[in-house]
Amino acid sequence: MPLIPARLEFAADGTPWSEEFGDVYHSAAGGPAQARHVFLAGNRLPERWAGRERFVILETGFGFGLNFLATWQAWRRDPARCGRLHFVSLEKHPFTLSSLGVLHSRYPEFENEAAQLHACWPMLVPGAHRLELDAGRVVLTLFFSDIKLLRELRLAADAIYLDGFSPARNPDMWSHALLRAVSRLAGPGATAATWSVAAPVRAALESAGFAVEKAVGFGNKKEMLLARYVRKANPVSTSRRRNAVVIGAGLAGAAICERLCARGWQVRLMERHAIPAQEASGNHAGSFHPLVTPDDSVFARLTRCGFLYGLSRWRKLESVRWDRCGVLQLARDAKDEASQRASIAALALPAEYAQYVTREEASAHAGVPVKAAGLWFPEAGWIRPQSLVNAQLEACGTRLERIFGREIHSIEDPLVILATADDALSPVPHARLRRVRGQLTYIPAAAIEPPHAVVLRGGMVLPPVDGLCVVGASFDLDDADPAPRASSHAGNLERLERIIAVKTRPRSLEGRVAFRTVAPDRLPLVGKLAEGVYGALAYGSRGLLWSALAAEVLASELEGDPMPVEGTLLDALDPGRFAQRARRRIGQSDKV
Template identity: 35%
Template sequence: MTAEQSQNTPSKKQQKPGAIIWHDGDVPYSPHFGDVYYNPKDGLAETRYVFLDGNNLPDAWQTVENFTIGETGFGTGLNFLAAWQCWDNDPNRSHRLHFVSVEKFPLSRDEIIRAHQSWPELADYSIQLADVWPHETMLPGVHRFSLADGAITLTLLIGDAIECWSEYAGNIDCWFLDGFAPSRNPDMWHASLFQALARASAPSGASLATFTAARIARDGLESAGFEISKRKGFGYKRDMITATLPASTQLTDEPRKFTLTDAPWFNLPKAGNVKSVAIIGGGLAGASCAEALKKRGCSTTIFEKADQLANAASGNPVGMLEPYLTADNAIMGRFYEAGYRFSHRKIKRLADTGQVDAAFCGVIDLATSARKRGRLDGLIARLADKSDIAEPLTAQQASKRFGLPLSFGGVFYPSAGWVNPPSLVRALSTGIETRLSTSIKSILETQDGNILTDDDDKQYGPFDAVIVAGAYESRLLEQTRWLSDHLCPVRGQISYIPENVIAEPGDGATISCVLSHKGYIAPARNGVHIFGATFERGDEKTDVREGDHALNIAQLARALPDVAAKLKPAVLEGRASLRTTTTDHLPLIGPAPNFERYLAAYHDIDKGKKGARYIGAPCHKGVYICTGFGARGLIATPIAAEILASEICDMPLPLEQTLLHAIHPARFLVRGLKRRQVTA
C-alpha cells in the first residue's frame, strides 16, 4: 500500500466489516481484514494454479452427471468465474456444474461488476453473473441462482463460514479453501470448519486445495480426516496445500444423510437415476415442480383432475408477491424469506420476457393495529439500514406512495408487487406433458417404478418418481392418508371492484401499489381492482357468497373507509377457492414417509436414545409430497420445487438443514412419537 493510500484508507474502526475500498484501479481491499481480495498482479492465474490445478480440474469432473465445488469465501466470485470458464471450455465436462460458496459480507452488484473489470476474458461469464446478482441487500441464508440455462447452479450461503457449512447438507466433490489468510482472519480457520467440510463432502471422497500452507490449516485438515500434500505455491509463495478425503466407508445404498442433528428420521432417500416423474396436481406447486425437473433433464407429466391448469387457488386473477419478514430469526420467517427471494427472481425474469403478467410496484404493509405496529417496528429495527428491502413509512408517506389517503403508517417493500397466477402456471408448464380431467386415485409401487391409476381405472407409468402436489385432496392417496390430521382446507373469497368506482375519469386518483392490511387491495388489472380475502377454516365449498363480500368490505373499511363506503355486497363479483394449510403453518416438502414403518422404526424415540441406534428414514420409494402452502403459494412453491428437484436428482440443496427438517413431511410423525401422541 502506498503512503497516499494509507492516508486515505479509513481505520478499521471507521469501516463496516463488509466495506471495501479500491486499490490500483479495480482491486477491492477490505480494511476490516487488512487484505486485498485477490492477487493484484495476476489473481486469475493464481486461481487457476491453486484451485483448478490443485483439484485436478478439468479432469476430475469429466464423465460424471453432476460435479459440485464447495468454497469457503466467495468474495468477488473470481474463483467461480474461472471454474465456470474452465468447465465451459471442456468438451468432456460433466452435464452440470454446481458451485456452493459462503460469504459473510457479500459485495453489492456494482462492486461485483467493478471487481471483474481486470479480467476481460471472463466478461461473458461476469455479465451473466451480474444479471442474476441481487440489486438489494443480500440477507443471511441460502441464495440459489441458475445460470447457463440451468447447467450451472450457484448456491450462496450468506453468513459465517463455520455456521453455514455446519448447517448445510452437501455432497461436495472438491473444495476451494479460500478466504482471507489465517493471519488476517483466524476465526474462520478453525477446527470446526474443517470438520464441517469433511461432513459435507461426497461419500465417494473429495479433493481440496488452498493457497496457504499455514500450520493451522494443515493440522485442522488432518484432524478432520484429510490426507495432506504440499505443493509449490503460486508466485512468491513457497508452499500451498492440496488434500484428499478418502471415500466414506458407508454402504452405497445408504440414504443421503443430514448431519446437523442426530435425526435419521429426516434422512433423504438415496437418489437414483430418475428420468420420468409424474406430478399429481396442476396448480402453482405442480407446475413449479415440472419446470424445475424439466431443467434437470427429467421427463415430467402433470395429472390434473380439473379441465384446466390453475383451477383452484392458483386461478385467482391477482395474488400478492409480498415478502414474509419477521423481527427474529424464527424458522418460519427464514423459510419464507428464502422462498420470497427465489420466487421474486424467477417471476421477475419471466415477467421481463413477457411470459408472466406481473407488476413490481411495491407493497405497503399497513400497521392497522397496535399488535401489527409492534411487529413492524421490530422488523424495521432488524433491517434498520436496509431500506432497499423494507422502508418505514408514516401515514403521510404511505398515502403518497399508495395514491389515496391512509390513516396509518407501515412498511414499504419496494421489490414486491402482484402476479397473475394463471399466467405463471402457464409459463412454468410450457412444454410439459399434461393430462387434464384425470383424477388419480392410487399409486402402486412396483419394482419397475410407480404406476398411477385414475378414477376410470386407467393406468399410467411406470414413473421413477411421483410428486403429490395437490391441495386438500393430497390426503386421499394411500401413501399420504395419514396427512388428514395435519391438513386443513381454508376457503378464501376475493371480491372485484370496477376501476371507476375508485378513480373517476379525470380526477387523478389512482392506486399505485399493493396495500396489505388484514386483507389486501391491488392496483387495477384489466379495469378491475381485486381485494379480499376471507379466511374460513374447514369450509370446502367454493360458491361465491354475498356474506363474504360483506366481510371483505368490512375488512377494507379499516384501511380505506371512503372506498368501502361506496361498495355494496349485492352487486360485487368475485371468486372463491380453497387453500390448504398445515397445523404448524409450514408446507410439506420432501419424501413421503411410510407411516407404518415409521411407527415401527421409531416407536421409542421418546426415550431419548441416540439417533445412531435407529435406521434411516423409511419412505415410500420414489414418492414425494409438495402441499400445504396456504395463502403463500407464490412465495413458497418455486423454492419447494427447487428443493424436491434437487433431492430427486441428487444435486446441492437450496436450503440449510434446519429449514429442511422444519418442512420435512415426517416432522408430524416424529413430534407425535416424541410426545406419545402417536403409537405403533
C-alpha cells in the same frame, strides 16, 4: 444479525484489501492466476469433471468471485465439461453490485462471465441465493452468512476451495470444527486445495479425514496444500429413474414440472380438470411478498428465500402476467407498528427489499390515502396465477406429458409427487392439516379509488387487474361451501375499509371461492411422504410465495443436487416434522 457489505478498498499495490481483516483478497501476483493454480489445478480441474453429468464445488469464502469466474470460464472453454456445474459458496460480507463492477472491471478477461453475474446479482440480504447462469447449466448457490452456517449445508462436494483471509487474521475459517464440517460435505473421491500451509490448517485437515500433501505454491507462497478425503464419504442420494408422475396442475404442480424438466426429467402431469389452474390457482390475481420479524424467524427467512427465488425464476419465463408494483403491509395497530419498526432496525435490511414508511409515505406509494403506517416492499406485487402456471408448463416442452380431465383414485408408479392442494388431508395424518375456504371479492376499479400498489392490513386490495380490484380474503376453517356468499363479500368490504376509504359500497359484487390447506405452523410440507411418494402440500394462502422455492427443493432432493437452502429451513418444510413431534410427545408422556 444484520448483513454488513464489504467495503471497497485497495492495498498500496492496488490489490483488493479488507480493512476489517487486515488482509488482501488474493495474491499481488494476480487473482485469476492464483485461482487457476491453487484451486483449479489443485483440484485437478478441469479434467476431473470431464464427462460427468454433474460436478459440485464447495468454496468457503466467495470474496468478489474471482475463483468462481475463473472456474466458470474454464468450464465454458472445456468441450468435455460436465453437464451441470454447481458452485456453492459462503460470504459474510458480500460486495454491492456497484463495487463488484469496479472490481471486475480490473479483470477484462472475465468480461462476459462478470456481465452475466452482475445481471442476476442478488439483494444483499442474509441467507441463501441460488443464481442460474449459462441457461441453467451453471448454478451458483451463495449463502450470505457467517461461516458457521456451513454446518447446515446439504451437499456432496467433489472439489473444495478452502479460501479465506489468513488463519492468523480469521481463525474461524480454519478451525478444527469448521474443517470437520467441511469433511461431512465431502462426496466420494473429494479433493481440497488451499494456498495456506499453516501447521494448524494441515493438522485440522488431517484430523477431519483428509490425506494432505504439499505442492508448489503461487506467487510469494513457496508451497500450498492439496488434500484428498480418505474416509468413507456419504454417497450422493439421487434418483436413477428420471421419470415422475405429478398429480395436480396448479401452482405447486406446474413449478415442480418445470424444475424437473429443466433437469432433463420426463414428467407425466395428471389433473382431474380439463385445463390447468382451476382450484386456488385459478384466482383472478394474487399478491406475493415476504414477511419480516424482529428475530428473523424461520418463517421470515423462508419467505425471504421463497420471494427472492420466485422473482429470479419468473423473470426467465415468457408470457407471465405480473407487476412488481410494490406491496404495502400496513400496521394493524400501534403494537404492530412498533414491531415493524423493530424488524427494520434489527435486520438493517436494504431499502430495495423492505423499509418502514409513515402513513403519509405509504399513501404516496399507494396513490391513495391509506389508514396506517407500515412496511413497503418495492419489489413485491401481484401476478396472474393462471399465466404463471401456463408459462411453467410451456417451458417444460416435450418432456411433459399432460393427462387432464381424469379423476385419479389410485396410481402405481415408482415415483409419484402429490401437489393436490385441498385434497391433501389424508397423505400426512400426523400433520393435522385443515381445509380453509377463501372467498375473494372482485370490485370494478371505477367503483372505488383504487390503489397503485398492493395494500395489506388484515386483508388485501390489489390495483386494477383487467379492470377489477381483487379484495379479500375470507378465512373460513373447515367450511366446504363452494358458492360465493353475501356475508363473505361484506367481510371483504370491511377489510377494504380498514385499508382505504370507501365512499360508497358497490351494490353488485362478484367473486370467487377457492379452498386451500394449512398446517398448524402455516408452513408447507415439501419432501418425502413415503417410499416413492413425495409431496408439495399445504401452501395455504401463500402459493405464489412458496411454489418456486418448494419446487427447487423437491427437484434438488430427487436429483441429488446441493440443496438451495440451509438445513434449518429444510427441516421446517419436512413433512415428517409432525410425526417427529408426535413421537416426542409420546416419549415425554411415557416418562411421566
